[in-house]
Amino acid sequence: MNKRIAALALGLVASVAFAQSYPSKTITIVVPFAAGGPTDRVARDLAEAMRKPLGGATIVIDNTVGAGSSIGSNKVAKAAPDGYMLLLNHIAMASMPNQLRNMPFKVDTDFEYLGMINEVPMTLISRPTLPAKTYKELVTWIGQNKGKINLGNAGIGSASHLCGLMVQSALQT
Template structure:
């Protein structure tokens, strides 16, 4: 009996050693095939645009192609769920932001935990939001726009990328600050929501600056203010909410990359290094800044910094979202 137990321990130890060696070898040879980044929103939107810019540069560092897969639905939770259930080998990456990796945990029955089922890789550039309306709205300033919204006989229609998306959270925050009730119109991303705003089918979006700025410049929609205490360099003519008459309505939509839990730390480190290389590339920085994106500080580009920030944002936003009694249709 004793010899049998010793033999069992020996076999188990050998198996563990084999698995450890295989994982180490796998991490050492990583990557050896294309990597997929799952973007949980429609193609053509701000999340998709940022990911494609970064993916193109990351392949130089990693030596393999990075493919972008758009998996939409349920405020991005379907795409995140697919990433969570993927093999922890570094070949599937989850792109997400404040909506998908914070707010959704307070709204949806996810079937996964946003913190314990994912490993953070890197914080990405962030977006202050921007208050925009269809051109048919007669207001020319934020104060006039607020007065117009309050005067409407029915709640004005606000486009979102679904319950829990950045545009939805921003809308809830806007309601809290102004006391104006909005009727939310969910889309599979802010790109299709923007199409309807340009067409005059909805009244407004509290949107990511990177998604709206081109339409503002083209004169297709009207911008009133950015939700920050300083102006966006690429849109310096648009006032801040403090300047425009809605002080304190500050919100930044940050983004990040995650991989499934138990992904080897060596692989996480390689992916993090590729992100840092991309964000340090002057050409990439220029592309992202032209979209109105703001670079994260260098000391916040570690996996640990993203993990700490995500937890802090959960503590900040979950109470507000639950108080708003957000329902998923």
């Protein structure tokens, strides 16, 4: 992950090499999720990696949360396209158009894709007293307990939500 952050930071620096006055003001990275979460952590690491190559630039993290990341995303979509307000989002950008009827922006035209920062593996975790100890045992246990199982995730449209739906579909529950 750190190599990707450094590569992106260097790419950003290289893209503005001819515009020596950049940055002339604070750069804001909007994270459309709560402070302290995984996306926020990645944004803070990215900001730190960008500071030195950008000559000690001031880079702030703005956690503008709500509506499956659409509020923070809209903030960036409506900002001046001058490189001073960036958005750090994840799978929500791909799932939003299918979840929200009246989005105030267009995911495919209102943003310039800069690159992927990191990849996040998904894990399945349970309480230690769950009788299933292997995936095969878990599938059997789920079949025996239909309608009694709760699955927690990061929210509608999140990677963990979509993975849960894929498992549900695969198990036909």
